[in-house]
Amino acid sequence: MNTMLNGRVLDLVREDLRGFAGYKSARSETLRGDIWLNANESAWANPADAQASCRRYPDPQPQALRERLAQLYGCTVDQLLIGRGSDEAIDLLVRALCVPGRDAVVVTPPVFGMYAVCARLQDARIAELPLVDSETGFVADLQAIGEAAIAGRAKLVFLCSPSNPAGSVIALADIALLAKRLEGRALVVxxxxxxxxxDNVSATTLLASHANIAVLRTLSKAHALAAARIGSLVADAELIDVLRRCQAPYPVPTPCAELALAGLSDAALEQTRQRVELIRSERSRLQAALAALPEVLRVYPSQGNYLLARFRDAEAAFRSLLTAGVVVRDQRAAPQLDNALRITIGSPEQNDRVIAALRALEMAA
Structure with missing residues (x-):
């Protein structure tokens, strides 16, 4: 069964790329020696490079980091690709699977904009299935998504869970049903x-039974390493192998890999866990405080580190926060969000400033 599933996933890759060898860099060779004269690198470190770690090209997929990330995400090493944030993985998937002008990508606005950006750059058709604004929050209509993917000959279906900016999640059972329906037709990302x-268990737990599921993860959010640009794609090993051959030669700078590995030590992971719990607690507190303000029309339940809120006067709320030195994400240009702002959950002190700024708006009204 697994062999059949793997074959179907590779069938989703563009025909001209299935046997593509890609660029073979100097560091992709398994040669050994103590004098490296194969990559035209400098024999001396830059004066600013105190550790002398940057004069050599990096390992394209740093093994120690790859092993640590695989352990963190509950997958095997050959199921994981490290890239420059999740953005690179999104771009690789669209370029490797979608034939320009022919294949489609399904997205669910309002949602993270890079899915549609990468599709446009590849000249892949974009099928939009908007999230449904329900009593429980924004929800994905997976039945309609499946129908649109089949009718539109989509190669990729992007599901954001927790959704950005809506904060809603999709049950694993529903993701599994969609993947089963689209088996042999599309990859569910x-x-x-x-x-x-x-609160959701990761969709990586579905990979063993659904080879047409892929999962994007990142160290930018909970792990506080946004500037290091370390993202991961977890997927079928054969698909990962194809994407690796389509990837740029040296996607992971050595200083970034070293920082990420240090940031995934047992001690660092424990501190991250504690901070995540604090964010979850503060999310509940801020949600209750915002919901109590007369100027706030609605605060959506969220399982991310942010809240989406609708305001009577979103412009006034945005300006009041700016006056207090607080910058939030203006969502008014996004579909269905003409009066909404997205507020990241900060430290308790930062959240207090948000509440105070919006209370000041109420007093001025």
């Missing part, structure tokens, strides 16, 4: 950039 803040 679950973006779990905010997964650490969620």
């Amino acid at each position: 679950v973006d779990e950039a905010y997964g650490e803040f969620s």
Whole structure:
């Protein structure tokens, strides 16, 4: 069964890329020696490079980091690809699977914009299935998504869970049903950039029975390493191998890999866990405080590290927060969100400033 599933996943890859060898860099060779003269590198370190770690090209997929990330995400090493944030993995998937002008990508607005950006750059058709604004929050209509994917000959279906900016999640059972329905037709990509803040179990647990599921993870959010640009794609090993051959030669700078590995030590992971719990607690507190303000029309339940809120006067709320030195994400240009702002959950002190700024708006009204 697994062999059949793997074959179907590879069938989703563009025909011209299935046997693509890609660029073979100097560091992809398994040669050994103590004098490296194969990559035209400098024999001396830059004066600013105190550790002398940057004069050599990096390992394209740093093994120690790859092993640590695989352990963190509950997958095997050959199921994981490290890239420059989740953005690179999204771009690789669209370029490797979608034939320009022919294949489609399904997205669920309002949602993270890079799925549609990468599709446009590849000249892949974009099928939009908007989230449904319900009493329980924004929800994905997976029945309609499946129908649109089949009718539109989509190669990729992007599901963001927790959704950015809506904060809603999709049950694993529903993801599994969609993947089963689209088996042999499309890859279901679950973006779990905010997964650490969620009650949901990761969709990586579905990979063993659904080879057409792929999962995006990142160290940018809960692990506080946004500037290091370390993202991961967890997927079928054969698909990962194809994507690796389509990837740029040196995607992971050595200083970033070293920082990420240090940031995934047992001690660092324990501190991250504690901070995630604090964010979850503060999320509940801020949600209650915002919901009590007359100027706030609605605060959506969220399983991310942010809250989406609708305001009577979103412009006034945005300006009041700016006056207090607080910058939030203006969502008014996004579909269905003409009066909404997205507020990241900060430290308790930062959240207090948000509440105070919005209370000041109420007093001025």
